[in-house]
Amino acid sequence: MVDFTPYSGLLGGALIGASASLLLFVRGGVAGISGIMDATLAAPRQNLRWRLPFLFGLVVAGLVASRFFPQAIGAPVRGLFPLAIAGVLVGFGTRLGSGCTSGHGVAGLSRLSLRSLVATMTFIVAGMITTYVLLHLRGAS
Numbered sequence: 001m002v003d004f005t006p007y008s009g010l011l012g013g014a015l016i017g018a019s020a021s022l023l024l025f026v027r028g029g030v031a032g033i034s035g036i037m038d039a040t041l042a043a044p045r046q047n048l049r050w051r052l053p054f055l056f057g058l059v060v061a062g063l064v065a066s067r068f069f070p071q072a073i074g075a076p077v078r079g080l081f082p083l084a085i086a087g088v089l090v091g092f093g094t095r096l097g098s099g100c101t102s103g104h105g106v107a108g109l110s111r112l113s114l115r116s117l118v119a120t121m122t123f124i125v126a127g128m129i130t131t132y133v134l135l136h137l138r139g140a141s
Contacts, residue, residue, distance in 0.1 A: 020106045023054070032103020033058070034094040097122065 020031035027050055029036075040051045066073050078086075094100045097119045099108070105123070108116020
């Protein structure tokens with residue numbers, strides 16, 4: 001986060017909002033990544049024409065960013081095991097919360113969903129508590 005500028009945040013937010021709006025207007029779908037992935041795995045023969053390119057684009061964007069803008073991603077701070085545990089916890093949380101940050105925080109809030117507001121506030125508070133515990137109570141760097 002050393003190179004963060006309000007302009008990069010504004011551009012990133014605008015691109016996320018534009019892509020979520022485009023998906024909503026063109027396909028009538030909500031840009032919730034966990035929901036798109038779940039529907040792809042649960043019913044693999046339905047709507048693959050847009051879901052697979054969408055998911056592929058996420059992977060390609062990450063690879064391009066890591067190749068050409070590695071400073072934007074940063075170095076990994078933990079090993080593979082904590083990363084796997086974090087992934088399982090995120091997956092559990094998206095099931096428990098009926099969606100992920102992109103579904104609730106971007107698509108749900110823009111549709112004025114009270115459930116998405118509560119979910120997004122819960123995500124933020126949980127992240128703040130986790131950061132505090134890891135950085136201050138455990139003394140992690």
